[in-house]
Amino acid sequence: MTITHSISISTPQSAVFALYENVASWPAWDCETEAVFLPDGLHRGSTGWLKPRKGPKARVRVAEVLPGRSFTMEGQLPLCRMHFGHDLRGDGQGTTATHWVRFSGPLGFLFRRLHRQRDRRHPSGNSARPEACVREQGRKRVTGQDQKWEPSSFAGPQVSPGFTLWQEFMLWQRGLNGRLKPFELTQPQFAILAVCGWMTRNGQNVTQRDVVDFLGMDRMHVSQIATRLERDGLIERSASKADQRSKRVTLTPLGRERLARAVPVVEAYDREFFAARKAR
Structure with a gap:
């Protein structure tokens, strides 16, 4: 009934x-x-x-x-x-x-x-x-x-605009985390991996500080996530030749392969998520 x-x-x-x-x-x-x-x-x-x-x-x-x-x-x-x-x-x-x-x-x-x-x-x-x-x-x-x-x-x-923005961000992040789960990545991990891939696409030397400045994230937070990505074999970090205090960041072959598979999924999710909000 x-x-x-x-x-x-x-x-x-x-x-x-x-x-x-x-x-x-x-x-x-x-x-x-x-x-x-x-x-x-x-x-x-x-x-x-x-x-x-x-x-x-x-x-x-x-x-x-x-x-x-x-x-x-x-x-x-x-x-x-x-x-x-x-x-x-x-x-x-x-x-x-x-x-x-x-x-x-x-x-x-x-x-x-x-x-x-x-x-x-x-x-x-x-x-x-x-x-x-x-x-x-x-x-x-x-x-x-x-x-x-x-x-x-x-x-x-x-x-409250701020509260509404926070809700929308949390909704977007939770949904994206669900799409990234098959790649064993979270949204912050993907962001750092993607930025590393973008900034080194032409063979440039990129430091961890460059990634911090590009993303606008907390330095310690980026360091913790980078440590996890390095442990998972997705990035490599080494001392910069220009400044021994800086860490140079590069993608490993495994990192490039995983990023290449994840990017289309993330972009499709973004189009879907924001199209639904434009239709409101």
Whole structure:
């Protein structure tokens, strides 16, 4: 049996789906989500976990995504399989948002009962839905009902440009780390490897300090990552002839080979990630 709830809101369809895509922000607007982790973002096949405010943490997988319109997820609860999704229908002025959930398995009946009990505590039948939270948060902003934090000039973290930038960066980095996992690299490791490859492409002598200055990263952080890359056989470091205090950095054959395979994957991910944000 599938349980569905629909709600009409004045928010444009693209704006609502943009909230879905920004997985890291779900707990900020979804009344039912305490925490969520999807390192590859809202893309078909992405896996992670979701922790409801009242309920056990569940392993989840994105089963289907129709960009700008809907997504479907599946999760594993104790002796129960859960499928749920969100579907949007816009009419140019507003959006009809539908949330649905289906439970199956030996304890499916129990989770259906708990779901219905929760709905009975909300007579409107949809006040616990994420879309209703969006509408309610918008109403509070308009009527000034949000309690302002005195030290801040913003109504909340979600409207702070710095906090938004941080969320987007963390989302981008987690997704990229997922794509780099088959290459046994992290995003900072790839950045240093790629910069070394770029700066030495014509046989130039490049020092570790040159890499630090190019990336704008902390010197000690770069040193620690370079030590790991050297231990993995991806780079070599030697004393610079011009300055014995400096370390010359070069890629090994293994480093060049791994970088050559990783770069197209990273560039494809960047195009995908930023295209989704331009479409908002």
